[in-house]
Amino acid sequence: xxxxxxxxxxxxxxxxxxxxxxxxxxxxxxxxxxxxxxxxxxxxxxxxxxxxxxxxxxxxxxxxxxxxxxxxxxxxxxxx
Amino acid sequence: xxxxxxxxxxxxxxxxxxxxxxxxxxxxxxxxxxxxxxxxxxxxxxxxxxxxxxxxxxxxxxxxxxxxxxxxxxxxxxxxxxxxxxxxxxxxxxxxxxxxxxxxxxxxxxxxxxxxxxxxxxxxxxxxxxxxxxxxxxxxxxxxxxxxxxxxxxxxxxxxxxxxxxxxxxxxxxxxxxxxxxxxxxxxxxxxxxxxxxxxxxxxxxxxxxxxxxxxxxxxxxxxxxxxxxxxxxxxxxxxxxxxxxxxxxxxxxxxxxxxxxxxxxxxxxxxxxxxxxxxxxxxxxxxxxxxxxxxxxxxxxxxxxxxxxxxxxxxxxxxxxxxxxxxxxxxxxxxxxxxxxxxxxxxxxxxxxxxxxxxxxxxxxxxxxxxxxxxxxxxxxxxxxxxxxxxxxxxxxxxxxxxxxxxxxxxxxxxxxxxxxxxxxxxxxxxxxxxxxxxxxxxxxxxxxxxxxxxxxxxxxxxxxxxxxxxxxxxxxxxxxxxxxxxxxxxxxxxxxxxxxxxxxxxxxxxxxxxxxxxxxxxxxxxxxxxxxxxxxxxxxxxxxxxxxxxxx
Numbered sequence: 001x002x003x004x005x006x007x008x009x010x011x012x013x014x015x016x017x018x019x020x021x022x023x024x025x026x027x028x029x030x031x032x033x034x035x036x037x038x039x040x041x042x043x044x045x046x047x048x049x050x051x052x053x054x055x056x057x058x059x060x061x062x063x064x065x066x067x068x069x070x071x072x073x074x075x076x077x078x079x080x
Numbered sequence: 081x082x083x084x085x086x087x088x089x090x091x092x093x094x095x096x097x098x099x100x101x102x103x104x105x106x107x108x109x110x111x112x113x114x115x116x117x118x119x120x121x122x123x124x125x126x127x128x129x130x131x132x133x134x135x136x137x138x139x140x141x142x143x144x145x146x147x148x149x150x151x152x153x154x155x156x157x158x159x160x161x162x163x164x165x166x167x168x169x170x171x172x173x174x175x176x177x178x179x180x181x182x183x184x185x186x187x188x189x190x191x192x193x194x195x196x197x198x199x200x201x202x203x204x205x206x207x208x209x210x211x212x213x214x215x216x217x218x219x220x221x222x223x224x225x226x227x228x229x230x231x232x233x234x235x236x237x238x239x240x241x242x243x244x245x246x247x248x249x250x251x252x253x254x255x256x257x258x259x260x261x262x263x264x265x266x267x268x269x270x271x272x273x274x275x276x277x278x279x280x281x282x283x284x285x286x287x288x289x290x291x292x293x294x295x296x297x298x299x300x301x302x303x304x305x306x307x308x309x310x311x312x313x314x315x316x317x318x319x320x321x322x323x324x325x326x327x328x329x330x331x332x333x334x335x336x337x338x339x340x341x342x343x344x345x346x347x348x349x350x351x352x353x354x355x356x357x358x359x360x361x362x363x364x365x366x367x368x369x370x371x372x373x374x375x376x377x378x379x380x381x382x383x384x385x386x387x388x389x390x391x392x393x394x395x396x397x398x399x400x401x402x403x404x405x406x407x408x409x410x411x412x413x414x415x416x417x418x419x420x421x422x423x424x425x426x427x428x429x430x431x432x433x434x435x436x437x438x439x440x441x442x443x444x445x446x447x448x449x450x451x452x453x454x455x456x457x458x459x460x461x462x463x464x465x466x467x468x469x470x471x472x473x474x475x476x477x478x479x480x481x482x483x484x485x486x487x488x489x490x491x492x493x494x495x496x497x498x499x500x501x502x503x504x505x506x507x508x509x510x511x512x513x514x515x516x517x518x519x520x521x522x523x524x525x526x527x528x529x530x531x532x533x534x535x536x537x538x539x540x541x542x543x544x545x546x547x548x549x550x551x552x553x554x555x556x557x558x559x560x561x562x563x564x565x566x567x568x569x570x571x572x573x574x575x576x577x578x579x580x581x582x583x584x585x586x587x588x589x590x591x592x593x594x595x596x597x598x599x600x601x602x603x604x605x606x607x608x609x610x611x612x613x614x615x616x617x618x619x620x621x622x623x624x625x626x627x628x629x630x631x632x633x634x
Contacts, residue, residue, distance in 0.1 A: 012609075016611060018552065019550060019552040019553050019556055019610060020148050020151070020152065020550060020552065021151060021152060021155055021552070022151075022152030022153070022155050022156050022550065022551050022552040023155065023552070024552040024555065024556055025156065025201065025204040025205055025551070025552060025555055026156075026159060026204070027231055030159055030162075034155065034159070
């Protein structure tokens with residue numbers, strides 16, 4: 001019955017979330033508003049991270065490797 | 081100076097006044113060689129400060145707990161603004177007091193914004209307070225079941241009562257809130273003889289002979305010359321401090337003093353300076369400044385310096401550092417006012433309060449005050465001390481001149497309880513109860529600390545605050561405990577600092593081991609379910625993760 005144990009665990013986690021953010025005291029419609037707003041913000045953060053972080057890291061790595069790699073080649077050329 | 085209490089034959093009275101014990105801090109006695117002389121002949125006394133370890137703990141919670149508490153308050157504040165906006169717009173019905181349409185141009189009558197916190201957080205969890213009780217507040221009691229249809233704005237009774245709820249909130253330290261007919265025969269006889277109302281003030285026609293008997297017995301119990309009793313405990317503080325100090329006097333009051341002391345101090349018109357809670361260095365600094373600099377502009381010496389402290393602080397469970405304060409007051413020639421509301425009857429080997437707990441001489445404390453509400457199962461308060469002080473208060477105190485005196489059955493109840501504690505009724509029931517309370521305290525506190533909760537206060541205090549921190553958990557805790565048939569008191573802001581909401585347990589000698597075990601096992605399960613076990617010092621941190629998955633079944 002692992003599914004039932006998992007469901008209970010998720011319910012307990014949701015209860016902890018309600019207690020910690022103090023949504024436990026809010027009325028149900030207020031809880032829905034709060035959950036919607038929070039979920040939207042988290043989704044937007046995740047989407048932005050997914051879209052922009054790989055591109056930014058790739059560009060940053062290229063920039064820094066170009067800086068050091070280009071310097072190394074020029075010194076080698078000077079030596080020979 | 082030498083009191084003859086060593087030859088008291090009362091049952092269970094092992095109280096020994098030891099004047100010698102006061103010499104350990106004071107330089108004057110050491111210089112004159114007095115303390116060496118005493119130590120050789122009498123040795124160290126029972127309950128001296130250096131023998132008794134003073135164990136108090138105020139653990140700090142991990143940082144993430146404070147952050148999450150603020151987050152919780154932030155969310156509730158945002159929704160508070162949102163709901164206030166809806167109420168102002170008219171989109172939502174307003175349940176609060178409002179002015180009439182014709183008066184909208186007048187000066188506003190209701191200060192709306194100041195009740196922001198009450199309106200927007202307290203109302204949502206308000207069903208945990210003011211629960212109607214329909215039986216004796218003994219170790220178990222009955223509650224009226226009530227439900228709310230509109231989120232706690234109004235309540236209605238379902239008609240049922242919740243029976244045999246374990247009472248962890250009443251100040252019933254020695255268990256004398258009882259309705260056993262055998263014990264209450266004298267009280268019933270007094271009601272038949274005197275009636276219930278006194279119909280006069282103490283000075284006019286309300287001075288009964290049982291009042292005088294009670295005052296003599298209270299003085300004998302505490303080991304002082306004389307005492308005076310009043311009908312209400314809060315009024316004892318707030319009406320007598322103005323009689324003792326006035327303009328030109330200085331009051332040094334502890335940070336966490338009760339409202340009655342604060343009100344009395346403000347009513348008196350003296351200058352009030354606050355020192356940090358139980359902090360002797362802070363108090364000494366204030367005393368030095370007061371003695372050296374005098375009154376603010378004129379630099380004349382203060383007429384009187386009065387130090388206001390309590391025996392046990394009911395929100396923290398901490399015990400006052402009495403020997404050090406007494407040493408300080410002797411050095412700087414100040415007066416000491418000790419409010420033993422929660423400690424009389426509950427601490428000390430024979431229940432005589434913090435003076436006995438530390439082994440001090442009662443004549444060192446200038447004004448001893450206490451209440452009969454907590455350990456005596458009655459109502460009212462007393463002030464005890466030297467005869468001149470009490471005679472002065474009989475004529476000059478507002479409470480004695482204008483307030484109705486204590487009702488006869490209540491007076492007889494206090495008399496019966498005092499005789500029981502002192503052993504004068506021929507049984508050992510009083511001293512057994514005091515010992516049972518001490519044992520309950522030790523057991524309960526030790527088990528809670530083992531489980532991993534953060535508990536404040538001294539090891540010997542019957543008040544046990546269990547920290548909850550987050551506002552959401554405050555409401556959840558009280559409701560879950562009631563579902564399990566245990567009644568607790570939870571406190572939040574503004575009675576406590578904003579991040580330190582707590583549940584406050586008051587132990588009683590009437591609690592049996594079985595009741596305490598039931599409460600402890602429920603707390604264990606609930607602590608895992610709500611994740612309240614924040615302590616870093618417990619042994620059970622390893623197996624906490626294993627037990628978390630066993631969810632409590634309702």
